[in-house]
Amino acid sequence: MLYREVGQFKASYAADEAIFPIRQDRVLIAAALAFAYLVIPAIASDYWLLTIMVPFLVYALAALGLNLLTGYAGQVSLGTGGFMAVGAFATYKLATAFPGLNIVPILLLAGIITAFVGVLFGFPSLRIKGFYLAVATLAAQFFLIWLFNKFPWFYNYSASGVISAPPRALFGNVYVTGAEADPRARYLFVLTVVALLALAAKNLVRGRIGRAWMAIRDMDIAAEIIGVRPLQTKLLAFAISSFYCGIAGAMWAFIYTSAVEASAFEVDRSFQILFMIIIGGLGSILGSFLGAAFIVLLPTFLDLGPRFFGSELPVNVLTNLEAMIFGALIVLFLIIEPRGLARLWQIGKEKLRLWPFPH
Amino acid sequence: MDLIAAIFVTPFASMWDNPQFVIEVIIGGLLAGVMYSLVALGFVLIYKASGVFNFAQGTMVLFAALTFVGLLERGVPLILAFVIAGAVMVLIGIAIERLMLRPLVNQEQIILFMATIGLAFFLDGFGQLVWGGDVHPLDIGIPKKPLIIGGVLINQFDLVAAAVAGTLVAGLALFFQRTAIGRALRAVADDHQAAQSVGIPLRFIWVIVWSVAGIVGLVAGIMWGSNLGVQFSISLVALKALPVLMLGGFTSVPGAIVGGLIVGVGEKVAEVFWGPALGGAIEDWFAYVLALAFLLIRPQGLFGERIIERV
Amino acid sequence: MTVADAAAAPILEVSRIGMSFGGIQALSGVSLSIAPREILAIIGPNGAGKTSLLNVINGFYHPQQGEIRWKGEIRRRPQPYEAARRGIARTFQNVALFRGMTTLDNIMSGRLMRMRRNFLWQAIRIGPAEREELEHRAFVERIIDFLEIQAIRKVPVGQLAYGLQKRVELGRALAMEPELLLLDEPMAGMNVEEKEDMCRFILDVNEEFGTAIALIEHDMGVVMDISGRVAVLDYGRKIADGSPAEVRADPAVIAAYLGLER
Numbered sequence: 001m002l003y004r005e006v007g008q009f010k011a012s013y014a015a016d017e018a019i020f021p022i023r024q025d026r027v028l029i030a031a032a033l034a035f036a037y038l039v040i041p042a043i044a045s046d047y048w049l050l051t052i053m054v055p056f057l058v059y060a061l062a063a064l065g066l067n068l069l070t071g072y073a074g075q076v077s078l079g080t081g082g083f084m085a086v087g088a089f090a091t092y093k094l095a096t097a098f099p100g101l102n103i104v105p106i107l108l109l110a111g112i113i114t115a116f117v118g119v120l121f122g123f124p125s126l127r128i129k130g131f132y133l134a135v136a137t138l139a140a141q142f143f144l145i146w147l148f149n150k151f152p153w154f155y156n157y158s159a160s161g162v163i164s165a166p167p168r169a170l171f172g173n174v175y176v177t178g179a180e181a182d183p184r185a186r187y188l189f190v191l192t193v194v195a196l197l198a199l200a201a202k203n204l205v206r207g208r209i210g211r212a213w214m215a216i217r218d219m220d221i222a223a224e225i226i227g228v229r230p231l232q233t234k235l236l237a238f239a240i241s242s243f244y245c246g247i248a249g250a251m252w253a254f255i256y257t258s259a260v261e262a263s264a265f266e267v268d269r270s271f272q273i274l275f276m277i278i279i280g281g282l283g284s285i286l287g288s289f290l291g292a293a294f295i296v297l298l299p300t301f302l303d304l305g306p307r308f309f310g311s312e313l314p315v316n317v318l319t320n321l322e323a324m325i326f327g328a329l330i331v332l333f334l335i336i337e338p339r340g341l342a343r344l345w346q347i348g349k350e351k352l353r354l355w356p357f358p359h
Numbered sequence: 360m361d362l363i364a365a366i367f368v369t370p371f372a373s374m375w376d377n378p379q380f381v382i383e384v385i386i387g388g389l390l391a392g393v394m395y396s397l398v399a400l401g402f403v404l405i406y407k408a409s410g411v412f413n414f415a416q417g418t419m420v421l422f423a424a425l426t427f428v429g430l431l432e433r434g435v436p437l438i439l440a441f442v443i444a445g446a447v448m449v450l451i452g453i454a455i456e457r458l459m460l461r462p463l464v465n466q467e468q469i470i471l472f473m474a475t476i477g478l479a480f481f482l483d484g485f486g487q488l489v490w491g492g493d494v495h496p497l498d499i500g501i502p503k504k505p506l507i508i509g510g511v512l513i514n515q516f517d518l519v520a521a522a523v524a525g526t527l528v529a530g531l532a533l534f535f536q537r538t539a540i541g542r543a544l545r546a547v548a549d550d551h552q553a554a555q556s557v558g559i560p561l562r563f564i565w566v567i568v569w570s571v572a573g574i575v576g577l578v579a580g581i582m583w584g585s586n587l588g589v590q591f592s593i594s595l596v597a598l599k600a601l602p603v604l605m606l607g608g609f610t611s612v613p614g615a616i617v618g619g620l621i622v623g624v625g626e627k628v629a630e631v632f633w634g635p636a637l638g639g640a641i642e643d644w645f646a647y648v649l650a651l652a653f654l655l656i657r658p659q660g661l662f663g664e665r666i667i668e669r670v
Numbered sequence: 671m672t673v674a675d676a677a678a679a680p681i682l683e684v685s686r687i688g689m690s691f692g693g694i695q696a697l698s699g700v701s702l703s704i705a706p707r708e709i710l711a712i713i714g715p716n717g718a719g720k721t722s723l724l725n726v727i728n729g730f731y732h733p734q735q736g737e738i739r740w741k742g743e744i745r746r747r748p749q750p751y752e753a754a755r756r757g758i759a760r761t762f763q764n765v766a767l768f769r770g771m772t773t774l775d776n777i778m779s780g781r782l783m784r785m786r787r788n789f790l791w792q793a794i795r796i797g798p799a800e801r802e803e804l805e806h807r808a809f810v811e812r813i814i815d816f817l818e819i820q821a822i823r824k825v826p827v828g829q830l831a832y833g834l835q836k837r838v839e840l841g842r843a844l845a846m847e848p849e850l851l852l853l854d855e856p857m858a859g860m861n862v863e864e865k866e867d868m869c870r871f872i873l874d875v876n877e878e879f880g881t882a883i884a885l886i887e888h889d890m891g892v893v894m895d896i897s898g899r900v901a902v903l904d905y906g907r908k909i910a911d912g913s914p915a916e917v918r919a920d921p922a923v924i925a926a927y928l929g930l931e932r
Binding site: 090227 | 753779793804
């Protein structure tokens with residue numbers, strides 16, 4: 001009975017088309033944002049902010065990008081890591097080439113560069129579909145990582161090969177990157193970027209572009225007969241998705257790890273993010289966040305588990321055990337709810353409609 | 360300028376100068392390709408019969424090889440070790456059918472694909488937990504001395520691998536075309552529901568297919584392990600089998616072979632003649648770009664089934 | 671039945687269309703024209719090439735011989751989305767709806783051709799994109815009213831009964847504001863009441879919006895009642911073309927349907 005729409009009449013199409021038509025949803029979102037902005041910086045330790053919240057948000061952004069391409073537009077991509085790398089290295093080159101430039105335009109430019117690269121690797125999607133496309137995106141993944149490893153220009157000919165992200169302030173002396181950056185500043189910056197981009201994504205998918213993407217996903221032949229142009233629609237999906245992944249990669253390198261290295265964006269990163277959207281829910285904005293949370297928090301719980309029982313397992317046994325549990329959980333998850341956590345959330349809301357009545 | 364010359368001129372010049380070397384590289388590539396084909400075969404089998412793209416194929420190869428080597432190291436005689444390892448793969452096939460395929464029977468392909476990735480993680484961890492993570496050298500007596508035939512250097516080991524692969528392929532092709540079970544497998548690959556409605560026992564077929572794929576994986580694992588030693592990087596070989604499949608088409612046994620050969624030769628030639636100009640390690644991505652280029656011309660691969668979309 | 675503008679130039683003319691797949695000749699020497707505001711029924715035994723003909727008009731198939739004229743202009747190898755943008759809408763035998771979307775979204779997708787606001791406005795939503803969305807929503811709601819499917823607006827179409835799905839598909843086609851509507855067996859699988867409803871919709875569309883309609887149909891009662899002209903295909907050839915009464919009496923047509931010796 002908590003989640004009823006009773007009494008909420010929509011007197012205009014505008015009200016029906018609102019981003020969160022149900023009042024309880026609006027309350028929830030407002031509460032979540034308030035919590036994220038006000039409560040967490042106040043109570044969370046630096047450790048939590050830097051090793052849990054920031055990576056969660058960055059992962060969520062990458063998952064969001066991939067979800068737009070794979071979940072909404074139906075183009076399976078295994079090149080996410082590569083695109084994140086493009087964003088990271090583009091940001092590095094821009095930051096070092098223009099020392100005076102503020103981080104925000106740098107991120108935007110890096111995103112746009114990644115979008116162009118994404119479009120380039122998206123062209124095959126017109127001829128190639130399904131798994132073949134997924135494997136083709138691996139070409140992008142492997143090529144891009146090879147590129148960033150092989151050509152010293154990308155890391156400014158640094159002798160050691162390990163490059164750290166230069167410090168950048170958002171305004172005044174509020175640093176968000178580099179050694180001086182306050183964890184709270186980093187967290188709030190990343191939170192704002194991700195929140196804004198999530199809002200943009202939500203608007204995109206409920207408007208004409210989202211509909212065009214879903215049409216292509218569901219039946220691309222039928223999409224053509226209503227006048228959707230397949231190439232443009234798919235390329236736009238690649239562009240916007242890569243934009244998001246590029247910014248995620250940039251923030252990964254600059255704000256999370258403070259190091260720009262190609263090895264952070266190998267093919268297992270691509271698979272990791274694909275996992276996130278499958279577990280979280282394909283074709284769902286909320287799902288991207290839920291999936292990212294699940295995968296970020298899982299190793300923490302797996303580590304805590306044995307310790308809770310008083311035993312300390314040797315590291316290699318622990319790693320193998322983690323891999324086994326992770327794999328088994330994935331399969332289990334797919335069996336129980338293939339449409340992901342977002343669907344479970346929806347089912348939960350449906351139940352709340354009726355609670356305390358069973359049906 | 361240098362780069363342009365290095366791409367368009369120098370490689371051909373050096374090929375022209377050393378024809379024997381070119382032949383050696385090509386033959387080396389063909390034989391390396393055969394090894395890829397062995398792994399790709401397992402993929403094709405499973406895809407043909409259950410429509411599942413088995414990302415865990417590489418891990419299955421590794422697991423089979425680890426089991427085999429582990430048994431050998433504990434003093435089990437060769438043939439017995441092979442039989443036991445084969446039996447283990449059959450058991451794994453049964454477990455996969457019961458625990459993974461049956462509950463997911465009507466799901467979309469991408470879900471099954473993701474499930475096989477989970478399976479890969481699981482088998483990885485399990486294999487290394489049981490047998491340890493070190494490299495296990497493997498020697499089952501395959502001669503490794505190089506031969507010189509007609510002035511060209513050929514590796515005996517590669518020849519044996521080619522022979523093994525050839526036999527396997529011939530056997531599998533016969534199996535698919537001539538036997539009743541083979542026909543049932545092809546029916547299942549086409550349409551699960553239709554196959555069931557004519558009384559084909561889906562689950563039994565799947566157990567067979569995954570077990571056969573597991574045994575093919577065992578053979579592939581033994582060959583790769585004899586070459587490189589049995590170690591984790593073998594499962595990464597699976598990723599290399601993907602461009603082989605793209606080239607050959609996911610549903611074709613001859614396609615897996617031809618695709619493997621093309622990828623093997625392409626990679627070797629590219630690495631030897633173009634590699635130095637581009638900084639080396641082209642093998643990381645060359646196979647994929649090659650396959651991508653092929654796909655743009657023929658989106659279903661060389662031998663894959665043409666997808667005709669009807670409305 | 672409205673009186674077709676028989677004197678006016680046809681909006682669609684196909685001449686001597688020949689289409690084969692591998693060894694099968696689906697269409698040979700088919701010529702047909704559709705006048706504005708006309709309702710043309712295409713009938714014939716199974717396998718006669720009726721759907722293939724619609725696919726050719728639509729741009730799905732490119733015929734090996736013959737030409738297609740749309741409003742007097744020759745169209746070479748048109749793509750389906752070009753046909754859509756020129757004003758040809760289509761429904762399918764097997765209901766080609768987007769199963770992941772609701773009824774409302776499916777019909778709204780019929781307006782995609784006319785929605786212009788670029789992705790930046792879409793991302794912000796407030797402002798021009800929102801206004802455009804509401805404008806099209808109002809149009810689509812009129813179609814929903816017309817087809818009496820208000821109650822299933824927010825239901826994912828995969829969950830709807832077959833008859834309702836066909837109605838939604840018609841709605842999506844109408845949302846495109848087409849000049850020519852191609853309907854492939856719009857009443858297949860429907861009971862008597864549903865057929866009557868569908869007939870009424872088709873006639874209303876023709877009267878109110880002036881849309882020319884070409885429909886493939888097997889139910890002779892429907893064909894005789896609503897169509898102004900009937901074309902009969904058999905083995906890929908057109909064997910008759912005229913008013914329903916003429917066609918009904920045509921000996922070639924009778925032979926084709928009843929299989930008399932030739």
